[in-house]
Amino acid sequence: MEQIVQQSLHNLVQRLRAEQHNSEDRFTVEYDSDWPSVCYLSEAATGDQVKWQPVAMDTPLSFANIENALHITLNEQYCHFFTTNWSFNLLTQASEGPCELLQVCNQEDFERLQQNLIGHLMMKQRLKQPPTLFFGLTDEEDFILSVDNASGEVVLEQVGKHPVRCLAPDLATFLDGLR
Template identity: 35%
Template sequence: MGQHEVTARLSELTNTFIERHHSSSRQRPCIPLNEDTRYMLDSPCVEHVDEEAGVFYWTPRPHMDFTLFDGLEQGLEVAIHPSITAFYGSYWSDGLWCSSPFGEISLIQLWNEDDMETLRENLLGHAFQKSKRRQGLTFFIGLTADDRIVTVDNHSGEVYLEEAGRPPQRTLAASLGELLRELEPTLTPYTG
């Protein structure tokens, strides 16, 4: 149920984001096209590039790859919680800022294959740091506006708030699905 619930709630969040964006601007989300963003054109999310206006338009796209962490699981010799796999495997998308009862958070999403590889490397580094500090294994899914880390406990699936290098400080939700139900997407541009 956790994997399905996460995928369903991400679908609701992305649809709400697109609807709000269209209501606000009468167009799809867009990102300025410049030297810093040109690499982003290689993504299933990109719908249209308007060189003249200097932007490219995008929309979240279903991904549904729940094997994306198979190699990471083998390397860590641990199964990754299904809600984490569903979170990262459901959509190709830019990150999403959301409001919540505990403040603004940005949800990390995968834009393209390069992002996926970078994420795997970062999750591996995070896991090694947790092991080195003899802390329970968590995997990050987002950040707060004040740079605290939103993580999912790999054993229980609970969602926590952490600071880098420290154990979880606060439980935000009993599950990732529960957390996602509490979020409302905003139109704040993601700057990952």
């Protein structure tokens, strides 16, 4: 599963790069000297636009602390999605509309993701709903893209509610369908 998700993520980045000449520059971000990242292609004054690129992680990251604290095993494909590249968020298009795939650009960003995921999973527990693992935003208010932790399906869900519908049987298939 690891290599499938990694390959699908790599292929998506390549498609976005190839299409970028026809649209906004998806690989430009505001430089922040207080938010260091190996993704920046140059240094600049804080607030200036700089080009960036995803960089393969060479340090293994883990969600074990969440799994141990919440007594849950996180879906493997979800873990691989966030431990493949250092990257800023990816703006892309699903058949349902625009979406933003969350990514992590440094260690602090990964820790922030984990804190938010813990909050999300605890909310799901309080609401007695099956666990889902968020990984993207949509242009619909309060709707997020998630992986159903048990089935591995990519689902659309409104925050605090049960998933509305299944978008793909797995994360790799979902990534392969983005443009």
